[in-house]
Amino acid sequence: MSPRSPREISVLVPPDLAPLYPDDPSRIGPYLVLGRLGQGATGTVYAAVDAAFSSPGDRLVAVKVLTSPELDSPDVYPALEQRLRALSNTDPRRVVVPLDFDSDANPPWLSMPYLAGERLSHYVTKRGGLGTGKLIALATGLAEGLSALHTRGVAHGSLRPSEVLLESHGPHIMECAVAASAERMRGAGATWLSPERFRGGGATPAADVFAWGAVVSFAGTGRLPFGPGEPEEIAERAAHGSFDLDGLARGLRPVVGRALDPDPDRRPSLREVIGAVIAVWQSENADHLRGSAASPAGNATGAGSPGRDDLALILEREWHAVEPPARVPQVVRLEGRMSNRRTTRALFLVGSAALALVLVGAGIWGISRMFDPDDTLASDAAGESVEGEPVDASPSADEDPLTLVVRFDPAEQESPESGPWVYTPVDRDDEPVRGQGVPSHSAWAEQWDEAGEPAEAVISPDAEVLCAKFCAAPNHVFLDEEGRGTWELTGGDFIDYLSWGPVMIVEVTFAEEPAEDGGPREIVKVTELFTE
Numbered sequence: 001m002s003p004r005s006p007r008e009i010s011v012l013v014p015p016d017l018a019p020l021y022p023d024d025p026s027r028i029g030p031y032l033v034l035g036r037l038g039q040g041a042t043g044t045v046y047a048a049v050d051a052a053f054s055s056p057g058d059r060l061v062a063v064k065v066l067t068s069p070e071l072d073s074p075d076v077y078p079a080l081e082q083r084l085r086a087l088s089n090t091d092p093r094r095v096v097v098p099l100d101f102d103s104d105a106n107p108p109w110l111s112m113p114y115l116a117g118e119r120l121s122h123y124v125t126k127r128g129g130l131g132t133g134k135l136i137a138l139a140t141g142l143a144e145g146l147s148a149l150h151t152r153g154v155a156h157g158s159l160r161p162s163e164v165l166l167e168s169h170g171p172h173i174m175e176c177a178v179a180a181s182a183e184r185m186r187g188a189g190a191t192w193l194s195p196e197r198f199r200g201g202g203a204t205p206a207a208d209v210f211a212w213g214a215v216v217s218f219a220g221t222g223r224l225p226f227g228p229g230e231p232e233e234i235a236e237r238a239a240h241g242s243f244d245l246d247g248l249a250r251g252l253r254p255v256v257g258r259a260l261d262p263d264p265d266r267r268p269s270l271r272e273v274i275g276a277v278i279a280v281w282q283s284e285n286a287d288h289l290r291g292s293a294a295s296p297a298g299n300a301t302g303a304g305s306p307g308r309d310d311l312a313l314i315l316e317r318e319w320h321a322v323e324p325p326a327r328v329p330q331v332v333r334l335e336g337r338m339s340n341r342r343t344t345r346a347l348f349l350v351g352s353a354a355l356a357l358v359l360v361g362a363g364i365w366g367i368s369r370m371f372d373p374d375d376t377l378a379s380d381a382a383g384e385s386v387e388g389e390p391v392d393a394s395p396s397a398d399e400d401p402l403t404l405v406v407r408f409d410p411a412e413q414e415s416p417e418s419g420p421w422v423y424t425p426v427d428r429d430d431e432p433v434r435g436q437g438v439p440s441h442s443a444w445a446e447q448w449d450e451a452g453e454p455a456e457a458v459i460s461p462d463a464e465v466l467c468a469k470f471c472a473a474p475n476h477v478f479l480d481e482e483g484r485g486t487w488e489l490t491g492g493d494f495i496d497y498l499s500w501g502p503v504m505i506v507e508v509t510f511a512e513e514p515a516e517d518g519g520p521r522e523i524v525k526v527t528e529l530f531t532e
């Protein structure tokens, strides 16, 4: 595949991604915009493609175009840049860490990993308070996220239930970069604002602890801790410590009550909060934990990361029934090469340390994106074009040794049951034929040209397989009313398909780079490509 030729990649998008409005941008910085995620007080958030990532699930990013009058002041962007610089190395397990920021763009934009999940505010409004186990997991996760921010010298300043995303791996704190203004919080967000903040004080770790207490109280009881009313009434109750924790898991009441203390000096530190919540969990689960690896709560105040094993264990045991929302593959066509992403003054990158943690933690990032502050951006190397103007060649995502677009033809398989399995690299120069209904298997496959010699691969029975249209196993009936479905299969199902199904175009991810002896490589992921 030539680095300069048009090429298609697959991106996993939410099935209900809202389309762009006529005036919406089709490109933002280096990103190709696919749809709208929503509108907030500080700007519009778009779903966009970052072709630097090697896996279809990781390529979707959220880009917020900052248009709010709230940000219309000369001091705002320098302060934001400073905050982003501090955030760039934040442990991203429990917070949404920005990827890039361009304050010179008009309008400025900020990109983040795309995270799918439900806001805590929606969840509680729909289903009521969380059960004790999940509440404890939420409480520890939020405290861990705030602690990660504070370690980098950043106080969140506007933590509230609508900024907590319940994701399948655990809770995440959003809006860490562009926090809501104190003015906005004093209006609609008075419940989550500490008394000193309500009186005009700045964002501090102690104020974040107060917000933690209010959010945990709301999550556990389904009610506002200071009751309903006008902002001033709520603030008055908060200033007098008149909170209502009835219905909150009994063990959590002391630490939440202390967090809601009107006097910031009397609130616990996050270290104490984490230790106290872990202790509640351990006492609730004493029978199960006897003899297990969990450490005593005292470890939470020891040296190093407080109670990190316990935090992980709590999430593992208690974070149930938060399913990852469905994503469907969409074929996206990219052309030419990308203009230099680092021409602007304020472009921020996730530090490689933070990225490594993401890789280890949620496992949702492509390994192709490792930067240091001075490098040229990994996306430069991906060879995408914003303007479509070719520039000097550099390694391109086309040349990513781990992914390849290939054709699998069951008729070419000599050993369809045991493998190795034959594939042929393919490429295409034209736009997919659209608007003529769903093409047949063969009509779709004919749109692709051979771009290399056939080769052999082994397919792990545990390989991840995502089918958009054709590669269903016989015992799976998934098609929706439009004759299109998306489903996850195993490598075993896919192997089964290769003994009977029609030809198929897929993007494969190999476990390793090509072997010197040319032996078959192992395929660990298969994503079917299919036109919309």
Ligand SMILES: Nc1ncnc2c1ncn2[C@@H]1O[C@H](COP(=O)(O)OP(=O)(O)OP(=O)(O)O)[C@@H](O)[C@H]1O
Pocket: 037, 038, 039, 040, 041, 042, 043, 044, 045, 062, 064, 096, 112, 113, 114, 115, 116, 162, 163, 175, 180
């Ligand atoms: N990283 C992300 N991944 C996926 N969706 C996102 C991401 N960030 C924001 N969104 C979505 O974009 C929409 C707007 O988000 P945004 O944070 O701008 O506003 P908000 O939180 O709704 O309100 P506010 O501006 O008051 O914070 C929301 O529906 C949100 O779910």
